[in-house]
Amino acid sequence: MRSSIIAFALGVGFIQMQENLPAWPLVVGLLVVALLLLFWLGRRQDTIGRAGSTLLCALLGLAWAVLLAEHRLQDYLPAEWEGRDVQIVGVVAALPHAFERGERFEFDVESVDTPGARLPQRIMLSWYHGVLEDEWREKLVLRPGERWRLTVRLKRPHGNANPHGFDYEAWLFERGLRATGYVRPRAVGERLDDFVLRPDYVIERWRERIRRSFFEVLPDAPYGGILAALAIGDEQAIPSDQWRLFRQTGVTHLMSISGLHVTMVAALFAGLSGWLWRRSERLMLFLPAQKAAVAAGWLAAGGYSLLAGFAVPAQRTLYMLTVVALALWSGRNLGASRSLLLALLLVLLLDPWAVLSPGFWLSFAAVGLLFFVATSRVGVARGWRAVLAGWSATQWAVTIGTLPMLLLMFQQFSLVSPAANALAIPLVSFVITPLALLFAVIPWPLLLQGDHWLLSALMHFLEWLAVWPVWQQPAPPLAAALVAVPGVIWLLLPRGFPARWVGLCLLLPMFFWPAPRPAAGDAWVDVLDVGQGLAVVVRTAGHTLLYDTGPLYSAESDAGQRIVVPYLRAQGVEQLDVLIVTHRDKDHSGGVAAVREALPPTRTLSSVAELQPERCVAGQAWEWEGVRFTILHPVDGDYDRRVAKTNNMSCVLRVENAAGSVLLTSDIEARDEQALLARSPALLASDVLLVPHHGSATSSTRAFIAAAGAREVVIPVGYRNRFQHPRPEVVERYGASRLWRTDRDGAVRISLAGGVSLSSYRTAYRRYWHGE
Known part of the structure; x- marks a missing residue:
């Protein structure tokens, strides 16, 4: 089996x-x-x-x-209906999540009023409240289970595609969200029904009421969002700075509803039910206490999973517990490995896309490790010392055992994670979370306020631990991680097993695998897929340059923290030698704060005075390992006169070696192209051209294109962006060149090594759901 x-x-x-x-x-x-x-x-x-x-x-x-x-x-949005207004009727299917300018929510489409339109059954919508009248905005409160008539504009699922990045399209596909879009601002939505009676909508409305009660009792409490997340799975209520603290201390898994929480709640209810059941002789004669405890624990796990929104991690844990509960109820001892594998089978039958989630691998690995350690300790003496030793062994097993996956998937782990989890796991699982759930049933304010006090004490402890550094390293190859797996098992064998040091030797390659770098004289230029914006990483044998930092997505999110910094760390970049922020626009400078905080650059060049940089001025040049860098624009005089647009101050960079050259143009426009043609036409000739201003109609003049003469051109552009970049007439002008687009191709690698070659991430990592 x-x-x-x-x-x-x-x-x-x-x-x-x-x-x-x-x-x-x-x-x-x-x-x-x-x-x-x-x-x-x-x-x-x-x-x-x-x-x-x-x-x-x-x-x-x-x-x-x-x-x-x-x-x-088969449930898809036809390409011809992307970007078109469609009137639909449907139901708010899940708990809406607020963001800076509105709300985001899942929507079940019941009917489509626009003739000829075809839409998926479930979509993800954003409603931007900033464009509404103040009076209407006050009336607009989205609640789960409401039926609305809305005019929406949709697009197919699409996400940024970068090495070691988050596959947003896979995340949407697993959850059955087959289109994303927004409510049209000029078409007023109409609420048709206050509530549509359906079991899943009843649960979502219940969750919404509980969330509201949490924030009514703790309106200004700093950690109220964490308690709401622990009770109903509303992870959006936790601020980004608190998530950062959890990552630094290795307790992220505790602050959102995970398999551990569901299991602990089931264990608590099973233990309490079994104890109460044994108090009644009549009940014991009716049903053995062990079976009653198993049933109570399973029901508690199911109820908690529903309260948490039946998220994918909770579903997987419930399926695992179902297998174990059936085995215990039937009186059959399936064994640890059979129980775990039967749970795996059930999960994959119901959700074959679970294998795409890091949480799937981490949860099954953690459970398997716990079984392995528990089996190896059978017969150990009991008592408080044995309990302490067992808890220490468990912490050691989970910490060491999940290292290969953590380094492969996230390229980091917290050095203080064992100490943080030693306190946080029992406190969160057995005290803080149960009290939050108890408040959801018995809304007594003092109960929640006391729970918040306990959480505050834990948060202060975590802040004290967070001063220790986090281990970060380049992403190891899959082969090194696979070699580390038997090393983990070898290390966790019972004490006295010979040559346990061999396990450590098998782990070492994963920790010290060197990051790939270009050879001396070569250069790699990576145009990252950051949406409608720009971020380019240039690496030589011993140096790294970052050209722009990508867009600002919201008040709490930018391309620097979401894409650029994770990419640099996964590639083993520990020192940023030069940062060039070409101009002020937020689609180019939005991630600068996150980049400077994570990897403080040795040198900063920019036309933005507030960054207190060294000015980028035409004529600046330097060379790294045989690769020459030259600034072509702006000239010194441009800083002394008022320019029409910030685009006109964009820093233009030429990268050249013996193999070829790349011209990075940022957002220069026609007047800047003319100035470059007048000053240094010979320096414009290049093998690869980064198309100016994302292919807008204000750039890419025919004279400039001819002077560049690039065989390959790259357009950094967002999928179906509101500026309609690149413009069709501009694309036509580049007809003689091979065209690459980040919205279609993902991140583009330009290799200047023994010639000029380009490759795209989506080509190398294409999956059947991409673009569908």
């Missing part, structure tokens, strides 16, 4: 790594044949029968994942 489940899981995972799905008629035929052969081979107990059954289980997993994926892909 174990090998069959593992084979099924491998088949499911194989499909999630594919660019395209096989034809579904072929898959249906394969599924039927595999089932028949599996029934026939199942009677054979020899090696051939077992091997054949294992292979067929892998084919079943593959076929099952394809069928579910094909079904989900």
